Amino acid sequence: xxxxxxxxxxxxxxxxxxxxxERLSRRGIAVTGVTKAFLGDPAIAGVxxxxxxxxxxxxxxxxxxxxxxxxVPGPMTLLRSPMASQVDRVVHHADTSLATEPATLALxxxxxxxxxxxxxxxxxxxxxxxxxxxxxxxxxxxVDVAERLPNIxxxxxxxxxxxxxxxxxxxxxMGQLSQLAAAVEKDxxxxxxxxxxxxxAALEWALGGTDVGRVTxxxxxxxxxxxxxxxxxxxxxxxxxxxxxxVAEVIESRTKPSLPWGRIAQAAFGQPSSVAGANGHTxxxxxxxxxxxxxxxxxxGLVPPPGVELLACxxxxxxxxxxHVLPVGTEVAxxxxxxxxxxxxxSPFVATRIIAPPAVRPLVPTPAP
Numbered sequence: 001x002x003x004x005x006x007x008x009x010x011x012x013x014x015x016x017x018x019x020x021x022e023r024l025s026r027r028g029i030a031v032t033g034v035t036k037a038f039l040g041d042p043a044i045a046g047v048x049x050x051x052x053x054x055x056x057x058x059x060x061x062x063x064x065x066x067x068x069x070x071x072v073p074g075p076m077t078l079l080r081s082p083m084a085s086q087v088d089r090v091v092h093h094a095d096t097s098l099a100t101e102p103a104t105l106a107l108x109x110x111x112x113x114x115x116x117x118x119x120x121x122x123x124x125x126x127x128x129x130x131x132x133x134x135x136x137x138x139x140x141x142x143v144d145v146a147e148r149l150p151n152i153x154x155x156x157x158x159x160x161x162x163x164x165x166x167x168x169x170x171x172x173x174m175g176q177l178s179q180l181a182a183a184v185e186k187d188x189x190x191x192x193x194x195x196x197x198x199x200x201a202a203l204e205w206a207l208g209g210t211d212v213g214r215v216t217x218x219x220x221x222x223x224x225x226x227x228x229x230x231x232x233x234x235x236x237x238x239x240x241x242x243x244x245x246x247v248a249e250v251i252e253s254r255t256k257p258s259l260p261w262g263r264i265a266q267a268a269f270g271q272p273s274s275v276a277g278a279n280g281h282t283x284x285x286x287x288x289x290x291x292x293x294x295x296x297x298x299x300x301g302l303v304p305p306p307g308v309e310l311l312a313c314x315x316x317x318x319x320x321x322x323x324h325v326l327p328v329g330t331e332v333a334x335x336x337x338x339x340x341x342x343x344x345x346x347s348p349f350v351a352t353r354i355i356a357p358p359a360v361r362p363l364v365p366t367p368a369p
Contacts, residue, residue: 001331001353002351002353003247003248003249003291003331003351004246004247004248004249004290004291004292004296004297004344004349004350004351005246005247005350005351005352005353006244006245006246006247006336006341006344006345006350006351006352006353007244007245007246007247007333007353007355008038008041008043008044008243008244008352008353008354008355009240009242009243009244009245009355010043010044010047010354010355010356010357011355011356011357012240012242012243013044013047013048013224013225013240013243014047014050014051015239015240016223016224016225016227016239016240016243017031017033017047017048017051017052017053017224018051018052019238019239020203020220020223020224020236020239021051021052021053022052023207024206024207024218025052027206027207027212028212028216029197029206029212029215029216029217029218030053030054030194030216030217030218031052031053031054031217031218031219031220032053032054032055032056032057032077032196032217032218032219032220033045033048033049033051033053033055033056033057033220033221033224034056034057034058034079034199034219034220034221034224035048035056035057035058035063035067035221036057036058036059036060036063036079036221036342037221037222037225037338037341037342037345038225038341038345038352039060039063039066039345039346040056040058040060040062040063040064040066040067040072041345041352041354042066042067042070042071042072043354043356044354045067045070045072046072048224049072049073049074053074054074054075054217055074055075055076055077055095056072056074056075056076056077057076057077057078057079057219058076058077058078058079059078059079059080060080061078061082061086061089061090061093061094064076064078064093064094065089065093068093075095075096076093076094076095076096077094077095077096077097077098077122078090078094078096078097078098079098079219080098080132081097081098081099081100081101081104081124081132082097082099082104082107082108084103084104084107087104087107087108087110087111088111088114088115090108090111090119091108091111091112091115091117091119092115092117094119095119095120096119096120096121096122096155097119097120097121097122098121098122098123098124098132098158099121099122099123099124099142099146100123100124100132100133100134100142102142102145105121105142105145105146105149105152106145106149108121108149108152109149109150109151109152112150112151112152113150113151117151118151118152118153119151119152119153120152120153120154120155120193121146121152121153121154121155122155122156122157122158122194122196123139123142123143123146123154123156123157123158124157124158124159124160125139125157125158125159125177125180126159127159127161127167127173127176127177128161128165128167128173129160129161129162129163129164129165129166129167130164130165131160131163131164131165132160133159133160136176136180139157139180139184140183140184140187143184143187143188147188154184154188154192155192155193155194156181156192156193156194156195156196156216156217157177157180157181157184157192157195157196158177158194158195158196158197158198158217158219159173159177159196159197159198160198160199161173161198161199161201161202162198162199162201162202162230162231163199163201166231168201168205168231169197169198169201169202169204169205169206170205171205171210174197174202174205174212174213174215175213177195177197177213177214177215178195178213178214178215181195181214182214194216194217195214195215195216195217196215196216196217196218196219197212197215197217197218198218198219199218199219199220199221199222199230200218200220200221200222200223200224200228200229200230201229201230201231202215202218203218203220203223203229203236204229204231206218221338222338223236223239225243225244225338225341226241226243226244226336226337226338226341227239227240227241227242227243228241230338233337241335242335244335244336244341245333245334245335245336246292246297246302246333246334246335246336246340246341246344246350247331247332247333247334248290248291248292248318248331248332248334249290249291249329249330249331249332250288250289250290250291250326250327250328250329250330250331250332251289251290251291251328252287252288252289252328253286253287253288253289253322253325253326253327253328253330254286254287254325255284255285255286255287255325256284256285256287257283257284257285258283258284258285259283260272267314268314268315269294269314272312285321286321286322286323286324286325287311287319287320287321287322288308288319288320288321288322288325288326288332289317289318289319289320290317290318290320290332291316291317291318292316292318292350293313293314293315293316293317293318294313294314294315295315295316295347295349296343296344296347296349296350297318297336297340297343297344297347297350298337298339298340298342298343299313299318299340300339300340301336301337301338301339301340301341302318302334302335302336302337302340303334303335303336303337304320304332304334305332305333305334307322307323307324308320308321308322308323308332309321309322320332
C-alpha cells in the first residue's frame with residue numbers, strides 16, 4: 001500500500017459531526033462544517049452534509065470548486081475574505097463569503113451583477129484576537145455599504161477568536177457580538193440569517209450552559225475531524241480522536257550514536273535538534289528513518305505510537321528512536337494534530353485512503369458548471 005498516506009475513517013468523522021451538530025442544535029446553534037483541513041475531499045465533505053451541518057465552508061475557492069464539481073450538496077461559504085483576483089470565481093461557486101473591506105464588497109457586487117447572481121456576505125467584526133474583522137465602531141458603516149450595493153445580500157455578522165492570539169470566547173466577547181447583531185438588525189429593519197460565533201474554540205462556551213444570546217452558528221473543523229476542543233486540545237467527551245491517521249514507511253533502521261560528533265553549525269532548518277555533547281557519543285540508540293518530512297507534514301504535530309520517540313525532521317526524513325530495529329518497509333502510524341493534518345493533506349506526496357463503512361456511498365460527479 002502507498003506510503004506516506006492519511007487514513008480517514010468516515011464512520012468516526014460522521015459520528016463526531018452528528019454528535020456536535022445535535023448537541024449544538026439543542027442550544028439553537030447550527031454548524032458550518034469546515035473542509036479546509038482535507039482540501040474539500042468530496043467523500044469527507046459528504047459525510048458532514050449527511051450528519052446535518054447547515055452548510056460547508058472553506059478558505060480556498062479551489063476546494064469549493066472541487067466540491068461543486070463532485071456534486072457535494074448544500075450551501076457553501078468562503079471563509080476567508082475574497083481576493084480581488086478571484087471575485088468572479090467566488091460569486092460563481094460560493095453562496096456566501098466573509099468580508100471586511102468596502103472595496104471587496106464593491107468587487108463582489110460588480111461580479112454578481114455581471115453573472116446575474118445574488119451573493120451573500122457575512123461581515124466580520126474584530127473582538128480582540130487581532131486577525132480579520134472591522135472594529136465594532138466601524139461596523140455600521142460597513143453594513144451601510146453592504147446594504148446599498150446591488151446583488152449583495154447581508155446574511156449576518158461574525159467574529160473569529162483564538163486563531164492568532166489565543167483570545168478565549170466567553171460571555172463578554174460573545175455578549176458583545178450579540179449586542180452588535182441586535183444593533184445591526186435594528187438599523188436594517190430585518191433579522192439576520194446568522195450570527196457566527198467563531199470556530200471550534202467556541203465550543204466550550206457554546207455548550208457550557210450559559211445563555212448563547214444571538215449566536216446561531218459555529219464554524220467547526222478541528223473539533224469534528226480530531227474530536228478535540230482547540231483552547232487546550234483536550235478530547236471532547238463522546239467523540240473519536242483517531243479518525244485520521246498518518247502512516248509512514250521505514251527506509252533505514254540501525255543502531256547509531258545518540259549524539260552527533262564534529263563541529264556543530266546550523267542544520268537544514270536552523271538550529272539542530274541536538275547540539276550538546278559533540279564528540280561525546282558515548283551511548284547508542286536504535287535510529288529509524290521514515291520516508292516523510294517537513295515537505296509533507298508538521299512533525300511537531302505527530303503523536304507516535306508506544307516505543308517510538310521522534311528525534312528530528314528534515315525535508316524528507318523523519319528520524320525516530322525505536323525500541324528495536326525495524327525491518328525496511330515497516331509502516332508506523334501516527335496521530336496528527338490539526339497542523340500536521342493540514343500540511344499532510346496539502347502535500348502531493350501524501351496519499352489519502354478513505355475507510356468507508358458499507359452505508360457510505362461515493363458521490364456521483366457532476367459536470368463542472
